[in-house]
Amino acid sequence: MKTAVIVFPGSNCDRDMAVALEQVTGRAPAMVWHRETELPDGTDFIALPGGFSYGDYLRSGAMAARSPILRSVADAAARGVPVLGVCNGFQVLTEALLLPGALMRNAGLNFVCRTVPLKVENSQSLFTASYSAGEEINIPVAHHDGNYFADAATLDRIEGEGRVAFRYADAVNGSARDIAGVLNDAGNVLGMMPHPERAIDRAHGGTDGLRLFEAALGVLA
Amino acid sequence: MKVNVYVTLKPGVLDPQGKAIHHALEGLGFGGVADVRAGRFIELDVADGTSDADLDAMCAKLLANTVIENYRIERP
Numbered sequence: 526m527k528t529a530v531i532v533f534p535g536s537n538c539d540r541d542m543a544v545a546l547e548q549v550t551g552r553a554p555a556m557v558w559h560r561e562t563e564l565p566d567g568t569d570f571i572a573l574p575g576g577f578s579y580g581d582y583l584r585s586g587a588m589a590a591r592s593p594i595l596r597s598v599a600d601a602a603a604r605g606v607p608v609l610g611v612c613n614g615f616q617v618l619t620e621a622l623l624l625p626g627a628l629m630r631n632a633g634l635n636f637v638c639r640t641v642p643l644k645v646e647n648s649q650s651l652f653t654a655s656y657s658a659g660e661e662i663n664i665p666v667a668h669h670d671g672n673y674f675a676d677a678a679t680l681d682r683i684e685g686e687g688r689v690a691f692r693y694a695d696a697v698n699g700s701a702r703d704i705a706g707v708l709n710d711a712g713n714v715l716g717m718m719p720h721p722e723r724a725i726d727r728a729h730g731g732t733d734g735l736r737l738f739e740a741a742l743g744v745l746a
Numbered sequence: 747m748k749v750n751v752y753v754t755l756k757p758g759v760l761d762p763q764g765k766a767i768h769h770a771l772e773g774l775g776f777g778g779v780a781d782v783r784a785g786r787f788i789e790l791d792v793a794d795g796t797s798d799a800d801l802d803a804m805c806a807k808l809l810a811n812t813v814i815e816n817y818r819i820e821r822p
Contacts, residue, residue: 584811591808620811627813630762674759674814699760 526742528554528570531598531614533589538575538612538722545722546572549738559592570607570742571598573614575667575720585628585670586616595621607651607741608714612668615706615716624707624716625683626675631668632699638667640730642694643705643719647687650708652715655736661694662733664719671718673700673707683707690715715741747794749801750820753810754785785815 528546532539539556546554554572555565564571579588589595595617602608602623610618618624631637640663645656656662675683680701683689691706698718706717721734755761761783768782788809792801801819810817 583808587808587811619813625813627811629759629814632760632762634762634766672760672762699762 526550526552526569526744527565527567528552528572528742529557529564529568530554530572530574531557531559531594532574533559533576533578533592533613533617535578535580536574536576536613538720541720541722542572542574542611545725545734545738546570546742548725549735549742549744557594559589559594562593562597564594564597564601568601568606571601571609573598573608573610573617574722575612575614578613578617581670584616584620586613586618586620589613589617590620599623602709602714605711605713609652609741610714610716611720611722612666612671612718615718616670618714618716623714624709625679626673626701626704626707628670628718629672629674630670631672636667636669637671637698638665640665640724641697641719643691644694646689646692647708649687650690650712650715652708652737652741653690655740662736663724663731664721664734665723665729666697666719667723668698668718671698671700673698673704673718675701680704686710688712691717691719747792747796747822749790749792749796749822751788751790751801751805751809752785752818752820753788753805753815754818755783756814756816759814 648658688708693703721737724734764782764784805817
């Protein structure tokens, strides 16, 4: 399993993501700088980490979504390579139009940083197959712009197609229909505001995030 | 040539920042403010003769996120 973590100026969860990927695959991911134009040959899993790429200039994720490497990420996604975007990575994926909707300033205007319960909505995706539908898991969030917005028709469509992967069990940031994670239509791109890479070790206070990586990286027992 | 671009949230999109500004205005004693919506103003200095189509593409591809925002281009 060859994994890659895309690193932007201002990424700050890239190393946490690398630790998670290496822990599960036994192999360190390639850390790919945003100005690269090609992913390493044979990359079969791509992670866009959390952080504040380009200082959140213009809009969160807006500049990163137009960086050179994103063209290769979009090409890989179109070929079916799994792409996971966490927090700022989710914002980048919506700005790059690889996922529907947008992430706006939290409704309460506060930065929210705590572990929150999530409800697993779709347990059929390659990222969520280790969970059961309706199961409640605990994953940390840490964001200012996590308020998911899409128009009603888009929300109805993604809900109808089972593309809501996770929902907040309680309101966290004003997200439409409490959506915390969204899949693309093919099911190989997942964006989520909560940080599964921060819940992979008992010392983190929980390991509910580990199962996402185990499912996505094909190492489920 | 200076071109002004105004990026505003679409009607119906909740604007928490506008709401906070509204509350702050009320806190300062300014009554009679019905609503506040916050947006972004971008000043471009572009080559003379830059086409409307190019300016429009700049807005649609980067300056505004058309999922949530509208834009208006004002040229001299």
